[in-house]
Amino acid sequence: MTNFVLLLYYVQRGNCIIATTRIMPLHTGKGRSVGTAINDILDYVENPEKTDGGRLITSYQCDSRTADAEFLFAKRQYIAKTGRNRGTDDVLAYQIRQSFVPGEITPEEANRLGRELAMRFTKGNHAFVVCTHIDKAHIHNHIIFNSTSLDCTRKFRNFWGSTKAVRRLNDTICIENGYSIVENPRPHGKSYNKWLGEKPPCQRDQLRMSIDAALEKSPADLEALLALLREMGIEVSPRGKSIRLKAPDGKKFIRLDADSMGESYGVDALMEVLSGKRAHIPGAKKVRQPDPSKVNLLVDIQAKLQAGKGAGYARWASVFNLKQMAHTLNYLTEHGLLEYAALAARTDEATVRCNGLLEQIKAAEQRMAEIAVLRTHIINYSKTRDIYVAYRKAGYSKAFRAEHESEILLHQAAKKYFDELGLKKLPTVKSLQAEYAALLAKKKSAYADYRTARDEMRELLTVKANVDRLMGYEEQEKEPEATRQEEQR
Numbered sequence: 001m002t003n004f005v006l007l008l009y010y011v012q013r014g015n016c017i018i019a020t021t022r023i024m025p026l027h028t029g030k031g032r033s034v035g036t037a038i039n040d041i042l043d044y045v046e047n048p049e050k051t052d053g054g055r056l057i058t059s060y061q062c063d064s065r066t067a068d069a070e071f072l073f074a075k076r077q078y079i080a081k082t083g084r085n086r087g088t089d090d091v092l093a094y095q096i097r098q099s100f101v102p103g104e105i106t107p108e109e110a111n112r113l114g115r116e117l118a119m120r121f122t123k124g125n126h127a128f129v130v131c132t133h134i135d136k137a138h139i140h141n142h143i144i145f146n147s148t149s150l151d152c153t154r155k156f157r158n159f160w161g162s163t164k165a166v167r168r169l170n171d172t173i174c175i176e177n178g179y180s181i182v183e184n185p186r187p188h189g190k191s192y193n194k195w196l197g198e199k200p201p202c203q204r205d206q207l208r209m210s211i212d213a214a215l216e217k218s219p220a221d222l223e224a225l226l227a228l229l230r231e232m233g234i235e236v237s238p239r240g241k242s243i244r245l246k247a248p249d250g251k252k253f254i255r256l257d258a259d260s261m262g263e264s265y266g267v268d269a270l271m272e273v274l275s276g277k278r279a280h281i282p283g284a285k286k287v288r289q290p291d292p293s294k295v296n297l298l299v300d301i302q303a304k305l306q307a308g309k310g311a312g313y314a315r316w317a318s319v320f321n322l323k324q325m326a327h328t329l330n331y332l333t334e335h336g337l338l339e340y341a342a343l344a345a346r347t348d349e350a351t352v353r354c355n356g357l358l359e360q361i362k363a364a365e366q367r368m369a370e371i372a373v374l375r376t377h378i379i380n381y382s383k384t385r386d387i388y389v390a391y392r393k394a395g396y397s398k399a400f401r402a403e404h405e406s407e408i409l410l411h412q413a414a415k416k417y418f419d420e421l422g423l424k425k426l427p428t429v430k431s432l433q434a435e436y437a438a439l440l441a442k443k444k445s446a447y448a449d450y451r452t453a454r455d456e457m458r459e460l461l462t463v464k465a466n467v468d469r470l471m472g473y474e475e476q477e478k479e480p481e482a483t484r485q486e487e488q489r
Contacts, residue, residue, distance in 0.1 A: 041095065042068050045131040045142035056111050056132035060119065061150055064129045070146075071127070077152035091147045094156060096121070096166060099140040107134050114141035116173055121166060125149045126156060168330055175326035203250040204261060210234050210247075211265060212282045221274055222267070243267065295327045295462050298469055328466045331459070340467065347464045350457040357450040364443040371436045373417075378426055381414035383407075 046064060048054050054064075062070045071093060079085050098114055105113075111132040118128045128145035147156050159165075201209070214228035226236050226243070235246040237253055244253035258266035264281050272278045298321045337343045387407040394400045401408055418426065 041093070041144060042129065045095075045129070045133075045144060047133075050133040050135040051131050052107065052134060056107050056134065057129065058111060058115050059127070059129045060115070060124075061127040062129065062146070064131075067127070067129050067144070071148070074127070074146055074148040074150075074152055078148045078155065081152055091155075091158070093144050093147050094158070096143040096145075097140060098143065098170065099138055105139055107132050107139055110139045110141060113173060114143055117141075117166075117170055118143045118145060120173070121169055122156070125154075171330055172323065172326040175322060175329060203247045204254060206247040206250075207234065207245050207254060208261065208265060208282070211270075212280070215270075215273065215280050219274065222271060225270065225274065295331055295459055295466070296324050297462055298324055298466050324466065325470065328463050328470075331463050332467075337463075340471070343460070343464055343467065347457075347460040350453060350460050354450065354453040354457040357446050357453055360446045361443055361450060364439045364446070368436055368439050368443070371432050371439075374421075374427075375429055375432050375436075377414040377417045378429055378432075380410040381418075381426075384411035384414075387411065 042064075046054065046057055051057050057064050059067065075090075075092065096118065098110075098117060100110055111130060114130040114132060118130055122128060122145050126145045126147070126149055128143060131142045131144075133140050133142065145156070149155065210229055210232050211225075214225050214232070217228060219225040219228055229245065230236055233248040235248075235250075235253070237244045237246070243256040245256055246253045254260050256265065256267055256270075258269065263269060269278070270280075273280045332338060332343070335346075337346060384407040387404050388411040391397070391400050391404065391408055
């Protein structure tokens with residue numbers, strides 16, 4: 001293990017915790033009522049033989065002994081207040097499993113971290129029970145939280161990347177409490193649909209996928225396409241000039257037009273695809289990813305205190321630094337930068353690439369400015385040529401110059417500019433415009449890459465600066481410099 005890998009244990013105050021997490025929705029099963037479904041899972045997680053006689057059970061906004069009844073009551077209150085009832089496929093509660101490496105945490109500490117994880121993940125808006133099991137070689141928590149909020153007006157909805165969100169929060173809590181984290185968390189071997197939380201595509205997505213599959217069979221016309229959709233179980237209902245579709249498990253018909261289905265799925269677009277006038281571009285559902293947490297520089301607390309900051313600031317800065325250390329470690333883990341040499345090399349590469357793109361942009365902008373000036377002089381030179389020829393034929397008459405002074409000055413300025421550039425043959429305006437357009441396109445492309453490279457460079461520089469401070473590399477660099485200055489004195 002290198003010195004840099006030891007960064008993972010820099011803030012260790014006690015035993016090392018290597019925790020894994022997972023979130024799962026709890027549904028009703030076959031032949032089970034709502035109350036039975038909740039009761040079954042709570043009976044398992046609250047088993048006295050697993051929880052040291054119930055000593056390792058804690059709860060929030062509910063009694064662990066009657067949590068099944070309280071969860072069910074909250075669900076009924078939600079239905080009464082909102083009028084919304086999902087029926088048998090409703091999610092009753094959610095379970096988070098949190099496991100620890102054998103021998104590296106006490107049951108009481110595991111239970112405390114489980115409660116903190118539940119409180120911060122639910123933001124205190126949902127009742128939950130934390131049960132710490134000690135019957136296996138590894139201590140692990142079962143956290144069951146009610147899908148219905150405490151005020152019975154909202155329900156927790158499993159979201160895209162929730163497992164990753166739980167893991168990141170768990171890592172942050174471990175770091176903030178002085179423990180290390182998993183260096184390379186491995187995903188469970190689950191299929192995409194199960195990892196997403198068993199959420200089937202909506203009816204519009206089902207219809208789009210059916211249309212995509214039907215078009216792959218190259219139907220001759222629209223009627224043939226609709227016939228293929230009927231064979232797939234899609235209900236087709238013409239109404240006037242419009243066509244309506246409904247998936248096998250759909251609740252209502254959806255019009256086959258650009259407004260309802262997307263630009264590539266309107267009747268006109270499909271007719272053009274069938275006639276060969278355009279290629280079909282399957283529509284992709286846009287999913288907005290949450291913005292990742294930004295890594296910030298650690299605060300030099302001692303310097304701030306010397307500058308006059310108080311004890312309150314020191315407490316805030318300590319918590320801030322712990323959070324930034326967690327973000328830094330998450331970044332290093334996610335990008336596979338667990339060796340300092342790799343981090344330094346990636347930072348140097350990002351800096352060189354960013355500076356290279358910036359130089360390309362500056363060179364393109366400089367050449368574009370030169371083209372703009374040259375083009376202006378060429379146009380002025382061409383427009384004033386006849387006037388200047390007449391001026392010369394008039395023997396450079398003062399009266400003629402006074403009458404056409406602006407044109408003559410423009411012509412002379414253009415001629416002087418060409419001489420300074422050493423141009424013997426002037427380029428055409430058309431060629432200059434083509435070069436300008438090519439440079440503009442190159443600049444736009446380079447600028448898009450530059451912004452990405454700049455953000456990556458800034459983040460890497462921040463992460464490296466945090467690592468240097470944590471590992472003491474910053475001080476090691478200052479000492480030789482201070483020695484050199486002392487020798488010079």
